[in-house]
Amino acid sequence: MAIYRFRISFEDFDEVVREIDIKSTQTFEDLHKAVHRSTGYSAEKSSSFFVSTDNWIKGDEIAYLPNQRKIDRGIALMETSKLSSFIEDPHQKFYYIYNFDRPFDFHVELIKIVLETDPNIEYPYLVKSTGEAPKIIDKSNFGAVAVSSNPVSTDFDFLNEMDFVPEDTDELEAMGGRGINTEEKDEDTEDESEDEADEFSDNDNYEDEEYNNKEDY
Structure with a gap:
């Protein structure tokens, strides 16, 4: 009976071996x-080994x-597939997917x-x-990961994340007192329009009087 030594590395984290x-x-x-046991992950996840070529092209599947x-x-x-049944090369490769x-x-x-x-020695050894194997973020540890990655505050600032612009004038005043009263602005605009209308009316009356005086001559 032989002992196989396998080198196992993450495809996207090749420094973890x-x-x-x-x-x-x-x-x-x-x-x-x-x-x-060496990564700290739960083994009770649907996973598969694939007999592989030297270029990591997947072939026959062995599933859990x-x-x-x-x-x-x-x-x-x-559980029923012995390793020796799939070893055809002294450098045999397997592509392995953990947790589909x-x-x-x-x-x-x-x-x-x-x-x-x-x-x-008790094998496997x-x-x-x-x-260090990368952390898996799921429902069971999501909060813990958030705390460890942000020890200062765990509150999510929705206003800053959404570039929030307050619409209420009270909110504007609370943020710096630079609020604009749009209703007063509309009333001022209406008053200016009325003043301009009166000015044009006065000019028309003046021109009519001047014309009538010319007829007297």
């Missing part, structure tokens, strides 16, 4: 759960908690094969851990 030793006779479910459509299709299941609801993608590569097991 785990190396895990696992028996060739163990299953993909054993590897799946070992990965998430598959949906009914995949079950009806006769998909391979992690909020997926993280991983690259899984076989980097070493040891022909003897260590009786003092975490050989190396580099980098």
Whole structure:
């Protein structure tokens, strides 16, 4: 019985790496759960390994908690699929998708094969851990993430975010006393219009008197 050493890295966070030793006779479910003991994620999420080419093109799928459509299709299941049954290359690669609801993608590569097991080690065994796995934001920890990312205040400033412009004059006065009384402005405009009308009327009367005086001559 051989020991496989797999290098597991996040596709989008390649600085986060785990190396895990696992028996060739163990299953993909054993590897799946070992990965998430090392990341801190819940293993009880629908996930899949895909036999992959060197260019990470997905092939046959090995699933955990598959949906009914995949079950009806006769998909391979992690709990019954031994690792050795899918190793065709000493550098075999698997593309791994964790949690289809909020997926993280991983690259899984076989980097070493040891022909003897260590009786003092319980497999799967975490050989190396580099980098912290990114946090998963969901309903259970959304508030906690918000507090940790903003320790000063957890209040969301809706007014600033929406570029709020108050319409009420009381709000304007409270924000600096520069409010404009639109009703008074309209009344002033009407008074100015009436004054201009009276001025034109007076001019017309003056012109009529001047014309009549010319006729007297």
